[in-house]
C-alpha cells in the first residue's frame with residue numbers, strides 16, 4: 001500500500017507508545033535478510049499483547065506489513081523497527097516485506113494459552 005506511505009509514516013510518528021505500554025508486551029525478535037525472514041515462523045500465545053521487532057539486515061530498504069494484523073512500517077537498511085500485534089486468537093497470521101520483489105513473507109502462529 002505504497003500510496004498511503006507518506007500519510008502512514010507521519011501518523012506513526014505521532015503514535016509512539018509509552019514505556020508502560022511497551023513493557024507489558026511480549027517481544028518477538030525477527031530479522032530480515034536478503035534471503036527472507038529469520039525465523040520464517042514466529043510463535044506466541046493467544047491473548048497476549050505483542051511487539052514484533054524486526055532488524056533489517058538485508059541490502060535494501062524494507063517495509064514490514066501485514067493485512068492480517070493491520071500494521072505497516074518502513075525499515076531502513078540496518079535499522080530495527082517495532083510493530084504492535086495482538087491480542088490475537090489462535091491461528092496463523094501472515095506478514096511480509098512489501099518492498100520485496102521476491103514476495104518474502106512469514107507467519108505468526110498463535111497458540112491456545
Ligand SMILES: [Cu+2]
Pocket residue numbers: 001002063065072098
Ligand atoms: Cu505497504
